[in-house]
Amino acid sequence: MDIASRPADSDENTQIADAAPPPQAPPVIRREDYLPPAWLVPEIALDFTLGLTATRVVSKLHVARNPDGNGASTLRLNGDQITPLAVRVDGAAVSDWRLDGADLLIELSGDAHIVEVETQVNPAANSQLMGLYASNGMLCTQCEAEGFRRITFFPDRPDVLSTYSVRMTGDKTTFPILLANGNCTAQGENADGSHWAEWHDPWPKPSYLFALVAGELVSNHSTFTTMSGRKVDLNIWVRPGDEDRTQHAMDSLIASMKWDEETFGREYDLDLFNVVAVSDFNMGAMENKGLNVFNTRYVLADPETATDGDFDAVEGVIGHEYFHNWSGNRITCRDWFQLSLKEGFTVLRDQLFSADMGSEAVKRIEDVRILRAAQFPEDSGPLAHPIRPDSYQEINNFYTATVYNKGAEVIRMMRTMAGPEQFRKGTDLYFDRHDGEAATCEDFVKAIEDGAGLDLKQFRLWYSQAGTPQVSVSLSHEGSTATLKLTQKVPATPGQPDKQPMPIPLRVALFDRDTGAHAGEKLVVLDKPSDTFTFDGFAKPPVLSINRGFSAPVSIDFDREAEDLVFLAANDDDPFARYEAMQNLVVQHLVTAVSGGLSDETRAAGRAAIGKAFTAILTDPALDDLMRGELMILPAEGYLAEQMLIADPGAIHTEREALKAWLGRECADDLTALHDRAVAVPYSRDAAARGARKIKNQALVYIAAGNAQEGARRALDQYRAADNMTDRQGAVLVLASLDVPEREEALADFRSRYEGNALVIDKWFSLQAGSFHPEVLANIRKLAEHPDFTMTNPNRVRALYMAAAVNPKAFHDASGDGYRLIGDLIRRLDPINPQTAARFVPSLGRWRRIEPVRAAMMREELERIAAEPSLSRDVREQVSKSLG
Numbered sequence: 041m042d043i044a045s046r047p048a049d050s051d052e053n054t055q056i057a058d059a060a061p062p063p064q065a066p067p068v069i070r071r072e073d074y075l076p077p078a079w080l081v082p083e084i085a086l087d088f089t090l091g092l093t094a095t096r097v098v099s100k101l102h103v104a105r106n107p108d109g110n111g112a113s114t115l116r117l118n119g120d121q122i123t124p125l126a127v128r129v130d131g132a133a134v135s136d137w138r139l140d141g142a143d144l145l146i147e148l149s150g151d152a153h154i155v156e157v158e159t160q161v162n163p164a165a166n167s168q169l170m171g172l173y174a175s176n177g178m179l180c181t182q183c184e185a186e187g188f189r190r191i192t193f194f195p196d197r198p199d200v201l202s203t204y205s206v207r208m209t210g211d212k213t214t215f216p217i218l219l220a221n222g223n224c225t226a227q228g229e230n231a232d233g234s235h236w237a238e239w240h241d242p243w244p245k246p247s248y249l250f251a252l253v254a255g256e257l258v259s260n261h262s263t264f265t266t267m268s269g270r271k272v273d274l275n276i277w278v279r280p281g282d283e284d285r286t287q288h289a290m291d292s293l294i295a296s297m298k299w300d301e302e303t304f305g306r307e308y309d310l311d312l313f314n315v316v317a318v319s320d321f322n323m324g325a326m327e328n329k330g331l332n333v334f335n336t337r338y339v340l341a342d343p344e345t346a347t348d349g350d351f352d353a354v355e356g357v358i359g360h361e362y363f364h365n366w367s368g369n370r371i372t373c374r375d376w377f378q379l380s381l382k383e384g385f386t387v388l389r390d391q392l393f394s395a396d397m398g399s400e401a402v403k404r405i406e407d408v409r410i411l412r413a414a415q416f417p418e419d420s421g422p423l424a425h426p427i428r429p430d431s432y433q434e435i436n437n438f439y440t441a442t443v444y445n446k447g448a449e450v451i452r453m454m455r456t457m458a459g460p461e462q463f464r465k466g467t468d469l470y471f472d473r474h475d476g477e478a479a480t481c482e483d484f485v486k487a488i489e490d491g492a493g494l495d496l497k498q499f500r501l502w503y504s505q506a507g508t509p510q511v512s513v514s515l516s517h518e519g520s521t522a523t524l525k526l527t528q529k530v531p532a533t534p535g536q537p538d539k540q541p542m543p544i545p546l547r548v549a550l551f552d553r554d555t556g557a558h559a560g561e562k563l564v565v566l567d568k569p570s571d572t573f574t575f576d577g578f579a580k581p582p583v584l585s586i587n588r589g590f591s592a593p594v595s596i597d598f599d600r601e602a603e604d605l606v607f608l609a610a611n612d613d614d615p616f617a618r619y620e621a622m623q624n625l626v627v628q629h630l631v632t633a634v635s636g637g638l639s640d641e642t643r644a645a646g647r648a649a650i651g652k653a654f655t656a657i658l659t660d661p662a663l664d665d666l667m668r669g670e671l672m673i674l675p676a677e678g679y680l681a682e683q684m685l686i687a688d689p690g691a692i693h694t695e696r697e698a699l700k701a702w703l704g705r706e707c708a709d710d711l712t713a714l715h716d717r718a719v720a721v722p723y724s725r726d727a728a729a730r731g732a733r734k735i736k737n738q739a740l741v742y743i744a745a746g747n748a749q750e751g752a753r754r755a756l757d758q759y760r761a762a763d764n765m766t767d768r769q770g771a772v773l774v775l776a777s778l779d780v781p782e783r784e785e786a787l788a789d790f791r792s793r794y795e796g797n798a799l800v801i802d803k804w805f806s807l808q809a810g811s812f813h814p815e816v817l818a819n820i821r822k823l824a825e826h827p828d829f830t831m832t833n834p835n836r837v838r839a840l841y842m843a844a845a846v847n848p849k850a851f852h853d854a855s856g857d858g859y860r861l862i863g864d865l866i867r868r869l870d871p872i873n874p875q876t877a878a879r880f881v882p883s884l885g886r887w888r889r890i891e892p893v894r895a896a897m898m899r900e901e902l903e904r905i906a907a908e909p910s911l912s913r914d915v916r917e918q919v920s921k922s923l924g
């Protein structure tokens with residue numbers, strides 16, 4: 041942890057850092073201020089002399105005046121904590137350059153020049169993990185969004201596309217493998233024990249897609265033959281010893297390449313595709329051209345160390361980064377306000393891919409669960425922004441669930457309205473029209489409009505308006521006609537007090553109560569403040585199933601009888617709607633309970649209805665176990681809190697736990713029978729065995745809630761018998777929340793069994809930090825002092841503290857200690873890794889929606905952070921918006 045006490049800047053950089061003004065009010069960057077670059081850089085040659093503590097960079101730019109630019113003679117090259125050690129123009133040293141803040145300005149007289157700049161960086165001191173940094177003895181880069189300017193001076197904006205040639209020289213023993221984008225064109229050895237390699241990427245790209253990796257790595261190699269018959273070499277690079285855990289990533293990569301050809305007609309465009317796993321990484325992974333860099337957690341997987349969920353995550357992220365080769369790299373973003381152009385579209389593509397690889401129904405439910413857990417709170421809080429933001433202070437703060445997940449939902453709505461075939465015509469046109477360009481969200485919408493034949497005039501509001509629309513529903517019945525009345529309201533969000541109505545595509549079906557069937561699904565589009573739709577042929581009032589498949593990212597407000605929800609939970613032929621009915625049944629009950637609205641009788645009646653639906657789920661022979669496991673999950677506490685204007689997290693926790701325990705007791709026989717059945721299924725990766733593991737762990741949760749001793753006994757048995765991580769983690773998850781002797785045995789065994797395996801030790805931290813154990817907060821404070829804990833590894837920080845921040849029992853502890861824990865973390869982490877520190881702010885930023893006693897304590901933490909004299913731009917922006 042010594043890096044914590046050392047300034048984040050490397051020695052040679054302190055000059056600039058000192059000269060920079062204190063970042064009190066970072067400038068606001070606005071979308072409407074976009075101007076094309078004055079200078080373009082058609083070509084760049086980079087020469088690296090590699091060292092862990094000092095890497096020398098010589099950068100040679102071929103610059104050309106942009107005919108569409110403002111004609112300025114000054115070339116502005118962005119920098120960040122670097123110093124120009126030498127500057128040459130057309131081969132001659134110049135000294136009349138100047139610095140403007142961190143940027144390098146050079147006067148140029150002609151229309152085209154060769155500009156050379158030398159810099160030096162200290163990768164080992166780079167704890168922000170942006171730019172060139174050292175991880176686990178190797179060197180790697182992270183340039184999105186603005187990391188390239190921490191390596192060398194450059195117009196570091198996504199609309200400047202260049203052809204890259206890279207040369208690197210380094211010690212053969214420290215850096216036996218030398219990788220960059222594109223193809224390796226030459227390599228050789230020097231007499232002094234160093235060696236070198238040259239790489240060339242034929243595809244022009246923005247600087248954020250540049251990558252370099254050097255270190256001791258081994259690869260799992262395979263090949264893929266593309267649809268036009270070109271052979272591509274594939275490598276998954278990892279540290280020696282990890283190669284046995286790379287096969288699933290390789291299988292996922294090959295499946296992605298094939299799927300993108302078949303589903304979107306997209307072929308890979310280089311002869312080589314490299315993936316490198318690094319253990320220190322701020323995000324999930326990065327789509328650098330031909331050289332994807334991954335967080336180890338999205339590469340390494342085998343049954344002993346990875347859960348079924350981890351396997352799915354590897355498949356999804358491998359797909360995501362691969363799909364960026366077209367949606368992101370071949371067509372990139374004009375500016376960072378267009379981030380959803382590549383991210384929303386690529387998330388949709390990875391969702392469709394994962395759905396095709398496994399269960400479409402379960403994947404859809406999981407995607408909606410993530411949206412509701414992460415994006416809905418964002419949309420209703422102080423950091424709400426449209427999927428295409430209008431302004432930012434720090435772009436790193438806009439890699440959000442809104443830009444990614446809501447962005448995917450918005451494009452999914454276009455697909456729903458057009459139908460998959462017409463939508464494909466739209467995406468074909470988009471790829472065709474904009475290949476090789478830096479495009480905008482507007483370009484995408486226009487291409488879908490033209491190609492798919494949709495009118496998206498009003499639909500564009502989804503790009504500019506923030507906030508989750510609320511749709512109120514009522515259904516009346518007269519004669520043989522059912523009338524559906526829909527009203528929409530888009531809530532006010534920061535900077536957007538008044539909203540216009542948006543087109544909301546809703547898939548609906550009306551069920552006949554007696555036959556349990558419907559006469560066909562319809563798509564209704566609500567594009568006015570309020571509208572009615574009529575349906576004929578119903579002798580009795582039908583049961584409405586609405587927003588089937590979650591066709592629109594809205595919240596539905598429909599006060600209905602529990603009986604109808606029980607009906608849909610048992611009968612709806614749309615799996616998502618069936619899940620939704622079960623969720624609504626529980627949400628209605630718990631929200632009423634929390635607000636003190638239940639008498640003993642109504643509580644009993646509510647529970648009886650839930651118990652009936654739950655029993656049907658446990659015992660329905662027609663359900664597959666993966667879906668059954670999904671239906672068994674209770675709505676999250678955060679989602680319940682979202683349903684209330686002002687939430688009392690303590691009351692929500694108590695009521696939800698009480699319902700869980702009641703279900704555990706009430707359905708004890710069905711649950712133990714289910715657990716016994718699942719325990720007997722041997723390990724395999726097929727859907728049936730995965731389903732068995734899913735219900736095994738779900739059943740265990742309820743059994744333990746109903747009867748701690750029985751739960752502890754079964755959990756310990758499951759732990760001891762486990763031959764895979766899904767079973768093992770499921771058992772520890774349950775034991776970690778119980779105050780029983782079995783808990784210590786399992787946790788101690790888990791730790792010693794996986795000593796040295798960083799990803800599994802991460803699980804050991806988060807299982808404890810995420811538990812509902814009575815001493816959870818004290819345990820977290822102790823874990824922060826554990827020798828395996830470090831503030832410099834983002835995975836470890838998240839394993840402990842993100843688990844705590846999303847654990848309502850820990851975070852919302854009535855003492856306020858949970859808020860203090862996260863506040864302290866943000867202040868300590870900010871000087872080390874501001875990007876990761878800023879990700880913890882939104883949890884405290886929810887204070888306006890929390891009951892007043894807790895809200896005051898949350899606000900106080902934010903104020904304590906705001907009082908820090910030298911906050912990063914990242915944390916400063918999030919904290920001031922959260923207080924504002």
Ligand code: PHE
Pocket residue numbers: 182184185322323324325326327360361383439
């Ligand atoms: N572009 C990456 C992705 O979504 C995410 C990322 C952003 C990674 C910034 C690192 C830094 O695939």
Ligand code: ZN
Pocket residue numbers: 360364382383386
């Ligand atoms: Zn992405």
